[in-house]
Amino acid sequence: MIQKIIQVVFAGLFSLGALAQKDDSVSIRKIADEVLINGKAYDNLRYLCKKIGPRLSGSLQAQKAVEATAKMLKDAGADTVYLQPCMVPHWTRGEKESGFIKLANGTKYNLDLCALGNSEGTGKKGIIAPVIEVKSFAELEQLGEAVIKGKIVFFNFIMNPAYITTFSAYGQSGLARRAGPSKAAQYGAVGVMVRSLASNPDDFPHTGATQYNDSFPKIPAVAISTNNAEWLSTALKRKMLLTAFIRNTSTMLPDVPSFNVVGEIKGNEFPGQIITVGGHLDSWDLAEGAQDDGAGCVQSIEVLRVLKATGVQPKRTIRAVMFMNEENGGRGAQKYLDLARLNNEKHIFGLESDAGGFTPRGFSLDMKSDAIAKILQWKSLFYEYGVYDFSPGGSGADIGPLKAIGTALAGLKPDSQRYFDVHHAATDVFETVSRRELYLGAVNMAALIYLVDKYGL
Amino acid sequence: MIQKIIQVVFAGLFSLGALAQKDDSVSIRKIADEVLINGKAYDNLRYLCKKIGPRLSGSLQAQKAVEATAKMLKDAGADTVYLQPCMVPHWTRGEKESGFIKLANGTKYNLDLCALGNSEGTGKKGIIAPVIEVKSFAELEQLGEAVIKGKIVFFNFIMNPAYITTFSAYGQSGLARRAGPSKAAQYGAVGVMVRSLASNPDDFPHTGATQYNDSFPKIPAVAISTNNAEWLSTALKRKMLLTAFIRNTSTMLPDVPSFNVVGEIKGNEFPGQIITVGGHLDSWDLAEGAQDDGAGCVQSIEVLRVLKATGVQPKRTIRAVMFMNEENGGRGAQKYLDLARLNNEKHIFGLESDAGGFTPRGFSLDMKSDAIAKILQWKSLFYEYGVYDFSPGGSGADIGPLKAIGTALAGLKPDSQRYFDVHHAATDVFETVSRRELYLGAVNMAALIYLVDKYGL
Numbered sequence: 001m002i003q004k005i006i007q008v009v010f011a012g013l014f015s016l017g018a019l020a021q022k023d024d025s026v027s028i029r030k031i032a033d034e035v036l037i038n039g040k041a042y043d044n045l046r047y048l049c050k051k052i053g054p055r056l057s058g059s060l061q062a063q064k065a066v067e068a069t070a071k072m073l074k075d076a077g078a079d080t081v082y083l084q085p086c087m088v089p090h091w092t093r094g095e096k097e098s099g100f101i102k103l104a105n106g107t108k109y110n111l112d113l114c115a116l117g118n119s120e121g122t123g124k125k126g127i128i129a130p131v132i133e134v135k136s137f138a139e140l141e142q143l144g145e146a147v148i149k150g151k152i153v154f155f156n157f158i159m160n161p162a163y164i165t166t167f168s169a170y171g172q173s174g175l176a177r178r179a180g181p182s183k184a185a186q187y188g189a190v191g192v193m194v195r196s197l198a199s200n201p202d203d204f205p206h207t208g209a210t211q212y213n214d215s216f217p218k219i220p221a222v223a224i225s226t227n228n229a230e231w232l233s234t235a236l237k238r239k240m241l242l243t244a245f246i247r248n249t250s251t252m253l254p255d256v257p258s259f260n261v262v263g264e265i266k267g268n269e270f271p272g273q274i275i276t277v278g279g280h281l282d283s284w285d286l287a288e289g290a291q292d293d294g295a296g297c298v299q300s301i302e303v304l305r306v307l308k309a310t311g312v313q314p315k316r317t318i319r320a321v322m323f324m325n326e327e328n329g330g331r332g333a334q335k336y337l338d339l340a341r342l343n344n345e346k347h348i349f350g351l352e353s354d355a356g357g358f359t360p361r362g363f364s365l366d367m368k369s370d371a372i373a374k375i376l377q378w379k380s381l382f383y384e385y386g387v388y389d390f391s392p393g394g395s396g397a398d399i400g401p402l403k404a405i406g407t408a409l410a411g412l413k414p415d416s417q418r419y420f421d422v423h424h425a426a427t428d429v430f431e432t433v434s435r436r437e438l439y440l441g442a443v444n445m446a447a448l449i450y451l452v453d454k455y456g457l
Numbered sequence: 458m459i460q461k462i463i464q465v466v467f468a469g470l471f472s473l474g475a476l477a478q479k480d481d482s483v484s485i486r487k488i489a490d491e492v493l494i495n496g497k498a499y500d501n502l503r504y505l506c507k508k509i510g511p512r513l514s515g516s517l518q519a520q521k522a523v524e525a526t527a528k529m530l531k532d533a534g535a536d537t538v539y540l541q542p543c544m545v546p547h548w549t550r551g552e553k554e555s556g557f558i559k560l561a562n563g564t565k566y567n568l569d570l571c572a573l574g575n576s577e578g579t580g581k582k583g584i585i586a587p588v589i590e591v592k593s594f595a596e597l598e599q600l601g602e603a604v605i606k607g608k609i610v611f612f613n614f615i616m617n618p619a620y621i622t623t624f625s626a627y628g629q630s631g632l633a634r635r636a637g638p639s640k641a642a643q644y645g646a647v648g649v650m651v652r653s654l655a656s657n658p659d660d661f662p663h664t665g666a667t668q669y670n671d672s673f674p675k676i677p678a679v680a681i682s683t684n685n686a687e688w689l690s691t692a693l694k695r696k697m698l699l700t701a702f703i704r705n706t707s708t709m710l711p712d713v714p715s716f717n718v719v720g721e722i723k724g725n726e727f728p729g730q731i732i733t734v735g736g737h738l739d740s741w742d743l744a745e746g747a748q749d750d751g752a753g754c755v756q757s758i759e760v761l762r763v764l765k766a767t768g769v770q771p772k773r774t775i776r777a778v779m780f781m782n783e784e785n786g787g788r789g790a791q792k793y794l795d796l797a798r799l800n801n802e803k804h805i806f807g808l809e810s811d812a813g814g815f816t817p818r819g820f821s822l823d824m825k826s827d828a829i830a831k832i833l834q835w836k837s838l839f840y841e842y843g844v845y846d847f848s849p850g851g852s853g854a855d856i857g858p859l860k861a862i863g864t865a866l867a868g869l870k871p872d873s874q875r876y877f878d879v880h881h882a883a884t885d886v887f888e889t890v891s892r893r894e895l896y897l898g899a900v901n902m903a904a905l906i907y908l909v910d911k912y913g914l
Contacts, residue, residue, distance in 0.1 A: 032619065032621070036618045037618055037619055161493045161893075162489065162490045162493050164841060164842055166893070359872050359874050361843070385621055386872075389845070415816050415843075417816050417891055417897065418894070436618075436656060436657070436874040437874045437875070440874065
């Protein structure tokens, strides 16, 4: 008899579960139809890229982007739109950089280069010094001050093409850009050239932030194109004695005020529980910041819009946040956490899109195992929209700090194959974004936000 | 005791299975490394696109592509490379097409148009007639001869943006292009304009084959760009009386000889069992045929190359086949089947890549359920390479005829979001192909061929 009861109860639970899944499936289909047919994210992205353009922290364009996305959030149907003031670094590239390699016979070979973000300048006259290639930090350490002193170090860290996910190669080879300049300065180098972090050979320097270690001199640091790096490496292998000239007039100016932009739909049941979806509004100064991270911004705005447009009244408070200063400081992210703490906010979930606007493949989950288990129950709802891969991993640099207050975090994982073709280079423009791919990302983000709002986490 | 024995046997089977999977995983990793690090498919594709260009059946370039891919197959390490002669249709576009819409006040609006493949010409003088829009065949039938006679029918079949897989929309809306001209002729139309089959608004006409029904007059048929179609539809909605002029000098000439190109590695255990991997060598004449289907050709050649390069000695005979005339006749495919029958060949498996060189997402399987079950056992070996989706579905137009002799068939399913941005239009060029995406497709194709060769099907 008891067995019979258990059977009935289980059957009941099962059919309730099945019904809920069916309801959710219908709701998500409505979300998908609305985004794919009436989406606004593509037009919003065009505006950010073509009407505003590069949006480096502290720039006039970054401020224009603050105003433009505040308006987009209002148009999307946010109940409240507000700004969170924060001070940001104000690094400027200065005049167009120049540089060349000089052969022993005096021949010059011009380089496609750009200063790394946060780099010090060389002074107006530039610097000229013998160049030496290193392929690992271990090699640098082995050469030591005896060899390195007075030289320009060329970090030739190739992105490993055998990694299937390009972010794995980026994480590994990116060490040179992030920490190389100070590491070389430690041994007396006078400048640094890093191989651009690009998956494929091209003629574009790819910039990105470097972080100086205050214990060592801040030496100028530039990125050279992958094609330049290949040429230079080959030349050095032939025992050619090469001298490099680099000139950049970059400067770090005093901090200036800027803002995160927040659009909110207040929850009608648990308004104190906050769900954040976001991307970062600042971009590098060399391009339009279409994939990095205009895409994530307009997708986050689209999440709010589609919930409104399909008549979803969230139980919890949904915030779309345009974070400022992800690229060279993370001040907006820090401010968001500080304010959450100050206002004693309860953040139950954060989702970031900052890996390009390409076809979504999955979500990386940075949360406790019971929350992961809950999300995995919803997995099959996403298959239809091309998302299969739910696996543990980091979320995003802007929502990452919320981990300190126990927030469950996730990151959208778009297809990564094309990302480092354009990342931080002049090629990161609107035309590289596929409307349908961008929209499918927004569909899956909205679906996850919808489910977390409905069932909690 | 018997239970114990069964347990032991099962445990043994299980660990044997696990060991085999581990071996396979190592072999596939070797394949992936070789393709991603030393792949030749991208350079081969560049050659096909940039040195040869458009390869319409019967053209000089198609012949050059036959010779070039025969050489590529030899270089890839094929034991034998040979040609299969077949006659192909020889349709020529003639002079650059022209066309415009004339408003009642005499204003002309030029159209971006091109003749559909196989279309008859209008004659040198072109044709001019009132234009009428229809959105379905049902609407056409309802209007009937009374309205249609003497007019140019504008088939405005929009690709449904809500379909997640763009091929679903293509299949549905493509009806107008494939069957529309004869359908309109049945009611006395004098010409046809179809809305281009593009996922997003653009200014390019997308060509593609139409098939005339011999029961009705063969009237000229052109594709107009999606932007033109939107404009025209809006104008017609405003009850504007519009006349269309179209002019094309396309002609179907007598058949000419051409070839399939075959490269083989002979199996050392079951040489009589043939496994085919292929794409089609011909392309439309408007572009480079990079995604359609240069990609599939060079990936198939790469499959042979990587097996050789990683020291795999196949048990069965592996053939990479460049099929001729997929776009407007399918004669190469038919010839391949005819020869298989004539020579009494045993074809155990065929795999086609003809959906673009984008990131692979899965395989569609057209085979008996026991063969599907076998392939599903290997599924997890592909996850690492981004392929999750193994589902029943069609394979490809070139290997499709092999179904008649019981061959198990599969098609590579790349991400479909960008395909119809360039499909059959002048935009289908080498630059739209991502090297890494192309290579990942080849990796997964080679992995599947490797497994089918090793275990049979």
